[in-house]
Amino acid sequence: MALAEFLKSLDALLTAASETFAAIDSDEALESARVAFLGAKQGQLKATQKAMGSIAPEDRPAAGKRFNEVKQQLEATFQEAKARLASAGARGPDELTERFDPTLPGLPLRIGRLHPITQTIEELKDIMGRLGFSVALGPEIEDEWHNFEALNIPAEHPARDPLENFYLAAAKTTSDGPLLLRSQTSTVQIRVMERTPPPVRVISLGRVYRPDTADRTHYPMFHQMEGLLIDTQVTMADLKSVLRLFATSYLGSDVHIRFRPSFFPFTEPSVEADFSWNAGWVEFGGAGMVDPNVLRSVGYDPERVTGFAFGLGVERLCMRRHGITDIRDLYRNDVRFLHQF
Ligand code: DAH
Numbered sequence: 442m443a444l445a446e447f448l449k450s451l452d453a454l455l456t457a458a459s460e461t462f463a464a465i466d467s468d469e470a471l472e473s474a475r476v477a478f479l480g481a482k483q484g485q486l487k488a489t490q491k492a493m494g495s496i497a498p499e500d501r502p503a504a505g506k507r508f509n510e511v512k513q514q515l516e517a518t519f520q521e522a523k524a525r526l527a528s529a530g531a532r533g534p535d536e537l538t539e540r541f542d543p544t545l546p547g548l549p550l551r552i553g554r555l556h557p558i559t560q561t562i563e564e565l566k567d568i569m570g571r572l573g574f575s576v577a578l579g580p581e582i583e584d585e586w587h588n589f590e591a592l593n594i595p596a597e598h599p600a601r602d603p604l605e606n607f608y609l610a611a612a613k614t615t616s617d618g619p620l621l622l623r624s625q626t627s628t629v630q631i632r633v634m635e636r637t638p639p640p641v642r643v644i645s646l647g648r649v650y651r652p653d654t655a656d657r658t659h660y661p662m663f664h665q666m667e668g669l670l671i672d673t674q675v676t677m678a679d680l681k682s683v684l685r686l687f688a689t690s691y692l693g694s695d696v697h698i699r700f701r702p703s704f705f706p707f708t709e710p711s712v713e714a715d716f717s718w719n720a721g722w723v724e725f726g727g728a729g730m731v732d733p734n735v736l737r738s739v740g741y742d743p744e745r746v747t748g749f750a751f752g753l754g755v756e757r758l759c760m761r762r763h764g765i766t767d768i769r770d771l772y773r774n775d776v777r778f779l780h781q782f
Pocket of ligand 1: 626726728729750
């Protein structure tokens, strides 16, 4: 074989191999290309090397030099293709990293939202704020003075039964009695009146705790909205007006309110407050005129000031509004449920 012809075949081999390796997109294609070009037995490089035997001895050094160059370049293109495949594999078959299309809409972020009870509380604060009530806070761990005694609930009252309350066995007893998780937000009435002279116009929203077995309508923790208004010449008509305004604002302008006689140690007279709901009446809480004993316990003069108080169940309000029928749904923390509000 003439030298020129040999060099031409080497060039052709190099071009063909470079094109093949550059287009390779799988491990199988890489392997068959390696065998075809670089294979030790049948490979094209090997065949070319054999052809060198027929070249005139004086041309052999030039032929050998070029052969070695081409061999090195072929090895290099093979290694290049191999490295390219390996790095594509490491990145995985993720279409986004392979081919990024900036015109596609983004993936929506799942943004959290406020719990339905928190949303209800915010709305109740808003409504009552417009009626002139500011928000007061009180602790969830209470003493017997604030949870019972000052609210005119004497020691022998069944509401103080240890089985009806979460007493904190490990906690130390304070000068205001043993500690418990508050069973009602009425405690905050006392705390507010102890630190503020009349007039008072507050609401307090928060958790209360009672050892009830959970069912559709009970849960050992729930929320109440307490209201307290103290001034001169406050009457039951004021109480009913405020609760009616509240009910129509929260539940709808066609909602009516009804008082049924009842008893609470901290109010006299006391009522249960019902709101009309779908042609029936639903009890939303208790209310009444603040008992003179309560006013005296915080140092107010019952001859000078009077007032009303009420306590409504927040879960009940929220559930009626949204058509929730099982209180436990609110506390299962199932985001598929919570996401709907
Ligand atoms: N504290 C009562 C309860 O937990 C609710 C209540 C009734 C609150 C009458 C009041 C009230 O402020 O005047 O059942």
